[in-house]
Amino acid sequence: QVQLVESGGGVVQPGRSLRLSCAASGFTFSSYGMHWVRQAPGKGLEWVAIISYDGSNKYNGDSVKGRFTISRDNSKNTLYLQMNSLRAEDTAVYYCAGGVTHFDYWGQGTLVTVSS
Amino acid sequence: EIVLTQSPGTLSLSPGERATLSCRASQSVSSNYLAWYQQKPGQAPRLLIYGASSRATGIPDRFSGSGSGTDFTLTISRLEPEDFAVYYCQQYGGSPLLTFGPGTKVDIK
Numbered sequence: 001q002v003q004l005v006e007s008g009g010g011v012v013q014p015g016r017s018l019r020l021s022c023a024a025s026g027f028t029f030s031s032y033g034m035h036w037v038r039q040a041p042g043k044g045l046e047w048v049a050i051i052s053y054d055g056s057n058k059y060n061g062d063s064v065k066g067r068f069t070i071s072r073d074n075s076k077n078t079l080y081l082q083m084n085s086l087r088a089e090d091t092a093v094y095y096c097a098g099g100v101t102h103f104d105y106w107g108q109g110t111l112v113t114v115s116s
Numbered sequence: 117e118i119v120l121t122q123s124p125g126t127l128s129l130s131p132g133e134r135a136t137l138s139c140r141a142s143q144s145v146s147s148n149y150l151a152w153y154q155q156k157p158g159q160a161p162r163l164l165i166y167g168a169s170s171r172a173t174g175i176p177d178r179f180s181g182s183g184s185g186t187d188f189t190l191t192i193s194r195l196e197p198e199d200f201a202v203y204y205c206q207q208y209g210g211s212p213l214l215t216f217g218p219g220t221k222v223d224i225k
Contacts, residue, residue, distance in 0.1 A: 035214075045153075045161065045204055047214040059213050095160055101208040102151035104172070106160035 002026040002105050004096050009110030012086055022079040022096030022107055030054070030074040033100035036081045038092035039109075048094070049081065064090075086114045118143050118210030120217035122203075128225040135192040137220045139205035144185045146209035152181055152190045155219075156201045164203075165190060192222075200224050 008020040020036070036048040049060045049070040058070050069082040079096050091114050098105035119142040129135055139150070148168040153161035163172040165181035168188055178193040192199055205217040 044219045045155075045206075045216040047206075047212070047216065050213065061212055061214075099163075101149045102163060102166040102206065103153070103161070104163055106162070108160055 002098075004098065004105055004107035006094065006096055006107045006110035009094065009112045011113045011115060013116050014087060014114055016086055017082070017084045018086060018112060020081040020083065020094055020096075020110060020112070022081075024077045024079065024096075024098070027098065027105065029077040029098075032098045032105075034070075034072060034079045035097045035099070035103065036068075036070060036079075037095045037097050037103070038090075039095070040089075040092045043092075046092075050100075051079070083112070086112075088114050090114050117212065118145070118207055118215055120205055120207060120215055122205060122217040122220045124220060125218075126221045126223060128223055129195055130225045131195050131197055133195050135190075135195055135199070135222055137190040137192075137203055137222075139183075139188040139190070139217050141186045141188075141207060141210075143210060145188075145207045148184055149208040150181075150183070150188050151206045151208075152179075153204045153206065154199075154201045155204065161204065195222070 003025045005023045035050045051058045051070045067085045071080045093109040095109045096107045097103035121140045123138045150168045152165040155161040169181045180191045202219045202221045204219045208214050
């Protein structure tokens with residue numbers, strides 16, 4: 001069955017960097033657009049970034065532009081999110097999700113806490 | 117910028133009742149790229165409806181979606197105990213590329 005497993009979350013100081021990974025299985029990863037979506041504690045969902053199936057196109061949400069970079073390695077069935085210059089307001093559960101216009105598949109999420 | 121507004125914020129109903137959730141967009145949603153998700157506490161969201169009215173795989177037929185342009189509705193015909201959750205609408209193709217509504221919580225009356 002489809003599995004998306006995020007890793008790399010944790011506690012990080014403001015201004016530092018963190019890289020999240022999402023390992024995919026059970027579907028043809030290289031054919032799917034992929035996203036990162038986040039959810040601050042007790043809040044709603046916020047789209048972070050999208051990458052096309054082959055990695056040739058990427059778009060970020062306004063709140064992370066210039067700080068976060070989405071990438072993928074189709075040979076490893078893995079999605080990444082490089083997060084730089086982290087701020088307290090980036091504290092959230094980060095989900096990877098598969099699809100383009102909507103999210104067919106979701107991981108269980110990894111918690112990122114930005115705190116000194 | 118396309119902003120999605122969901123109403124009501126909270127809907128208090130009893131099992132067996134009908135739930136009607138609204139999602140309104142500030143501009144027309146292109147090609148009806150409007151989806152609905154259900155999220156329970158501590159869980160990832162689950163896709164219910166895409167393309168405004170198409171049920172996702174495995175979703176019971178008590179869930180239905182309708183609407184076009186700027187006004188969309190998710191209807192749960194008869195609430196089951198497992199349907200009490202938060203529901204989000206989501207659009208694709210506007211500016212920003214993808215946005216979610218703030219959610220509607222359906223809780224037990």
